[in-house]
Amino acid sequence: MRENVLVSIVSDQTLPNILIIKELEQINFKLFIFISTEEMERRGKTDTIVSTSKIDSRRVKVVKVDQDNYLEILNKLNSIEEIKDKNIFYYLNITCGTKPMSITLLDFYRDYENKIVIYIPVGKNYYIDFYSGKKIDISYRVTVEEYLSSYNIKIENKKKIPQHIDCLNDRKEMTYKLWDFALNNIDKVNEIIKNLRDTYKNNRNKISRDEIKDIAGELLNLINLDLESESHDRVKNWYNYFTGGWFEELVYLRTRDILGVKENDHIVIGIQIVKGGVKNELDVVVCLENRLYYIECKTGLGEKQNDVFKETFEKLARMKDQKQFGLSMRNYLLTLDKKVLYDVNGDLQKEERESTYGIKFYGLKEIEEAGLDGIIKEIFGIKGD
Structure with missing residues (x-):
C-alpha cells in the first residue's frame, strides 16, 4: 500500500x-x-x-x-x-x-x-x-466555526447559539410583522427604540415590564405579546429584541432562506468572539463557498457622526485586518438610518465611507429601493429572482 x-x-x-x-x-x-x-x-x-x-x-x-x-x-x-x-x-x-x-x-x-x-x-x-x-x-466547505478557528478566533457563547436560533424561529412571524410596520413607520419605531434605550440607561441598565409596556405598547399589541406571562430574564430578552434584535433576526432569517444554508454551520447569529484577549460581538455571520461574510445590523446610527456611527464603522474596519480574519472576509453594514449615512442632498456618502473604512453599507433608502431581499442577493452575488 x-x-x-x-x-x-x-x-x-x-x-x-x-x-x-x-x-x-x-x-x-x-x-x-x-x-x-x-x-x-x-x-x-x-x-x-x-x-x-x-x-x-x-x-x-x-x-x-x-x-x-x-x-x-x-x-x-x-x-x-x-x-x-x-x-x-x-x-x-x-x-x-x-x-x-x-x-x-x-x-x-x-x-x-x-x-x-x-x-x-x-x-x-x-x-x-x-x-x-x-x-x-x-x-x-468550511463552517463559520472552522473559518474563525483557522485564525485562532474562539466563539465564547457557542453553546447558547442553538437556543437563540430556536427562539428566533419561534417568533419569526412577529419579526416579519415588525418589519412590515417599520417600513411604513420608521420614525415611530426609532423613537420607541430610543425611548427604551434611554429608560434602560437612566435606570442603570435596568428596565421593568411596565416600562416596556408603556413605551412599546403599540409594538406589543402588533405582535400580540403579553409580557405579564414572561419571566424576568425573558423581559430582558424582549427588551433586547425591541431595541434592535428583531432587525438582526430579520436579516438572519432572510439570508438563511435566500441562501439555503444550514443553521449553526454556515450561518450564525449573535456570536461572541475573542482573539488575543480582544472581544467582539457579531450580528450575522455567514460562511459561503469558503468565504466569510459579516453583516452588522443597526436600526439607527445615532444623531451625530460621533455616536454609534463612528463606533460601528471603526469596529468593521478593524475586522478588515487580513491577518486577523483572512483574505476572504467581507464586511457589510445594513441600517435603517436615513440621516447619518447621507449628505445634505440626501445622497449616500458611499465612496467616501467605503474608501475610508473599506466596507460596503446600505441605508434605509437603498433597502426601500431594492428591498431587503434584493440587498442580500447583491451582497452574495445572486442574480435574478
Missing part, C-alpha cells in the same frame, strides 16, 4: 492549508510536515491548522526555517529523513509562505517522480496541479 505525506508551507493565511487537509481527508497521510518559521510558531499558526483540521498531532512534524534564505531552507530539508524517501508519494502544498520557501521546496523535490504540487489561487475553490496546470475542484 502506498504511503503518503503532505508537506505544507505555513504563513499568516492558514485557511488554504486547512482546506487541502480537509479536501484530501480520504487519503491516509502517514505524516503531515509543516515548513514554518520561528515567528509563525510563536504565533501558533501550525497549532491552529492542526486543531482546526482535527488531525492527530502525533503525525505532525514542524520544520522551522529562515523564510528568505534559500540555502538554509535547503539544508534544513536535507536534514529531515521523513521528507526525502523516494518510495513515499508527496503532496506539496505551496500556496502559502514566501517565494524562497516555495522555490526551495520545488527545487528539493525536482527529481522526485512520486509527487504532486498543489496551489490554491486566492479566493478560489479549486487547486491547481502545478506541473500539469489541471484545475481540481475543492468540494469541502
Whole structure:
C-alpha cells in the first residue's frame, strides 16, 4: 500500500492549508510536515491548522526555517529523513509562505517522480496541479466555526447559539410583522427604540415590564405579546429584541432562506468572539463557498457622526485586518438610518465611507429601493429572482 505525506508551507493565511487537509481527508497521510518559521510558531499558526483540521498531532512534524534564505531552507530539508524517501508519494502544498520557501521546496523535490504540487489561487475553490496546470475542484466547505478557528478566533457563547436560533424561529412571524410596520413607520419605531434605550440607561441598565409596556405598547399589541406571562430574564430578552434584535433576526432569517444554508454551520447569529484577549460581538455571520461574510445590523446610527456611527464603522474596519480574519472576509453594514449615512442632498456618502473604512453599507433608502431581499442577493452575488 502506498504511503503518503503532505508537506505544507505555513504563513499568516492558514485557511488554504486547512482546506487541502480537509479536501484530501480520504487519503491516509502517514505524516503531515509543516515548513514554518520561528515567528509563525510563536504565533501558533501550525497549532491552529492542526486543531482546526482535527488531525492527530502525533503525525505532525514542524520544520522551522529562515523564510528568505534559500540555502538554509535547503539544508534544513536535507536534514529531515521523513521528507526525502523516494518510495513515499508527496503532496506539496505551496500556496502559502514566501517565494524562497516555495522555490526551495520545488527545487528539493525536482527529481522526485512520486509527487504532486498543489496551489490554491486566492479566493478560489479549486487547486491547481502545478506541473500539469489541471484545475481540481475543492468540494469541502468550511463552517463559520472552522473559518474563525483557522485564525485562532474562539466563539465564547457557542453553546447558547442553538437556543437563540430556536427562539428566533419561534417568533419569526412577529419579526416579519415588525418589519412590515417599520417600513411604513420608521420614525415611530426609532423613537420607541430610543425611548427604551434611554429608560434602560437612566435606570442603570435596568428596565421593568411596565416600562416596556408603556413605551412599546403599540409594538406589543402588533405582535400580540403579553409580557405579564414572561419571566424576568425573558423581559430582558424582549427588551433586547425591541431595541434592535428583531432587525438582526430579520436579516438572519432572510439570508438563511435566500441562501439555503444550514443553521449553526454556515450561518450564525449573535456570536461572541475573542482573539488575543480582544472581544467582539457579531450580528450575522455567514460562511459561503469558503468565504466569510459579516453583516452588522443597526436600526439607527445615532444623531451625530460621533455616536454609534463612528463606533460601528471603526469596529468593521478593524475586522478588515487580513491577518486577523483572512483574505476572504467581507464586511457589510445594513441600517435603517436615513440621516447619518447621507449628505445634505440626501445622497449616500458611499465612496467616501467605503474608501475610508473599506466596507460596503446600505441605508434605509437603498433597502426601500431594492428591498431587503434584493440587498442580500447583491451582497452574495445572486442574480435574478
